[in-house]
Amino acid sequence: MARSITTLVLAALSVGLTFGGADAADKVRVVTTIPDLKSLTEAVGGDLADVESLTRGTQNFHEAEVRPSMMLKLRKADLLIENGVELDSWVDVAVNGANNPNIVRGARGRIEISRGIPLLEVPSTRVDRSMGDVHPLGNPHFSLDPGLAPIITQNILDGLVRIAPQHRAAFEKNRAAFLAKVDEQMARWTKAMEPMRGAKVVAYHPSFIYFVTRFGLTQVGTVEDRPGIPPSPQHLVNLIHQMREDRVKAILVEPWNDIKLATRVAEEAGAKALVMASAVGAVKGADNYLAAIDYNVTALVNALR
Numbered sequence: 088m089a090r091s092i093t094t095l096v097l098a099a100l101s102v103g104l105t106f107g108g109a110d111a112a113d114k115v116r117v118v119t120t121i122p123d124l125k126s127l128t129e130a131v132g133g134d135l136a137d138v139e140s141l142t143r144g145t146q147n148f149h150e151a152e153v154r155p156s157m158m159l160k161l162r163k164a165d166l167l168i169e170n171g172v173e174l175d176s177w178v179d180v181a182v183n184g185a186n187n188p189n190i191v192r193g194a195r196g197r198i199e200i201s202r203g204i205p206l207l208e209v210p211s212t213r214v215d216r217s218m219g220d221v222h223p224l225g226n227p228h229f230s231l232d233p234g235l236a237p238i239i240t241q242n243i244l245d246g247l248v249r250i251a252p253q254h255r256a257a258f259e260k261n262r263a264a265f266l267a268k269v270d271e272q273m274a275r276w277t278k279a280m281e282p283m284r285g286a287k288v289v290a291y292h293p294s295f296i297y298f299v300t301r302f303g304l305t306q307v308g309t310v311e312d313r314p315g316i317p318p319s320p321q322h323l324v325n326l327i328h329q330m331r332e333d334r335v336k337a338i339l340v341e342p343w344n345d346i347k348l349a350t351r352v353a354e355e356a357g358a359k360a361l362v363m364a365s366a367v368g369a370v371k372g373a374d375n376y377l378a379a380i381d382y383n384v385t386a387l388v389n390a391l392r
């Protein structure tokens with residue numbers, strides 16, 4: 088009797104150790120530069136990863152300010168996941184201040200998500216950075232294109248496995264389950280967007296080019312003169328003219344853009360200014376990856392139908 092109780096207790100303990108929540112010490116401590124990558128890392132890491140983001144979705148990532156709080160987060164990180172393509176190159180300054188050799192460029196604990204991403208809007212001529220163009224290597228705003236979720240989560244998986252190879256099977260299982268959910272939603276999103284195929288849109292900053300291209304829409308212009316460069320009056324006159332000609336119905340706006348200006352341009356052109364979920368957490372109701380994409384699909388369907 089005593090023996091069988093011991094066996095039961097041992098069995099319960101081992102079940103607890105194998106299937107129960109991972110204790111804090113065993114979790115991979117991950118820091119991502121942007122919240123979209125946090126949401127995707129949580130999907131792959133499950134309860135085996137503790138994930139923090141250095142920025143919030145309501146921020147313009149191009150202009151993130153390096154703060155001591157960022158360095159504190161980075162100091163304890165096992166893995167740093169960055170977007171790349173110069174969206175978040177400020178993270179190098181934060182890493183310098185964090186004194187954590189695990190996550191310096193080239194270290195095992197450093198992953199760049201743009202690896203393997205087919206970039207759009209790669210300049211054909213050299214961009215003069217002194218002019219202030221913030222997309223010198225191509226467009227870095229790919230994280231909310233659901234069609235790229237397989238590549239992005241593969242890169243995340245590779246990073247997690249490097250740090251915690253013993254959890255490979257769990258990470259792979261989480262990723263497969265998540266991608267199945269993305270596929271399921273994708274079928275619904277594609278159907279909802281189908282009537283809008285071929286519609287022309289304008290963006291304030293080209294943050295949605297991967298998203299609109301994925302669903303068959305065409306971006307015919309931007310409010311900014313070039314990425315990161317405010318519009319000249321002449322540029323706005325030309326843009327309004329072009330929007331009327333192309334029957335553009337929507338200007339896609341990030342929450343921190345000059346909404347008044349976007350609204351004025353939209354009104355003059357007979358269109359609407361649509362504040363979009365430019366990132367996870369950018370607007371209410373976009374608190375995770377799937378919800379953010381869902382928000383954008385719904386906003387576009389309502390504005391363009």
Ligand SMILES: [Zn+2]
Binds near residue numbers: 149222227292293314
């Ligand atoms: Zn940008």
